[in-house]
Amino acid sequence: MSIPARLRRLVRRRAGARCEYCLLPEEFAFQKHEPDHVIASQHDGKTDASNLALACFLCNRHKGPNVGSFDPATGNLTPFFNPRKDVWSDHFDWDGPIIQPLTPEGRVTVKIFRFNDPDRVEERRTALP
Numbered sequence: 001m002s003i004p005a006r007l008r009r010l011v012r013r014r015a016g017a018r019c020e021y022c023l024l025p026e027e028f029a030f031q032k033h034e035p036d037h038v039i040a041s042q043h044d045g046k047t048d049a050s051n052l053a054l055a056c057f058l059c060n061r062h063k064g065p066n067v068g069s070f071d072p073a074t075g076n077l078t079p080f081f082n083p084r085k086d087v088w089s090d091h092f093d094w095d096g097p098i099i100q101p102l103t104p105e106g107r108v109t110v111k112i113f114r115f116n117d118p119d120r121v122e123e124r125r126t127a128l129p
C-alpha cells in the first residue's frame with residue numbers, strides 16, 4: 001500500500017500543501033501532512049491520483065479506513081466529504097476558527113474527523129487569517 005514518490009509529490013502540489021479536509025496549511029501542523037486514500041485500500045480504493053488527497057495527521061488518523069458514518073441529524077448512513085468529487089464550500093463554512101457543516105456529508109465528516117476538538121480549533125486559530 002506504499003505510495004510512489006511521484007504520486008506523493010503530485011498530491012502535495014495539487015493540494016497546495018493544505019489538508020484537503022480541514023484546510024490546515026502544512027506549515028502550521030505539528031506533523032507532516034500525508035497522502036490519504038479517500039476510499040481506503042481495504043474497500044478497493046486505488047492508489048492513484050483520483051483516489052488520493054493530502055490530509056493532516058489528525059484528519060487521517062480520525063478517518064482511518066472509514067468511508068462514512070451515521071448522520072447525527074437523521075441517523076442515515078452517509079459518505080464523508082470527498083475532496084476529489086465535492087467542493088469544500090458546498091459542505092462547510094467558517095465560524096471564526098470553527099468549521100460548521102452545511103450538509104449531511106459535512107456533518108459526518110466534522111463529527112468523525114473531530115474537526116472542532118478544542119486543540120484543533122486552537123491550532124487553526126493561529127493558522128488562519
Ligand SMILES: [Zn+2]
Pocket residue numbers: 019020021022023024055056057058059060
Ligand atoms: Zn485536516
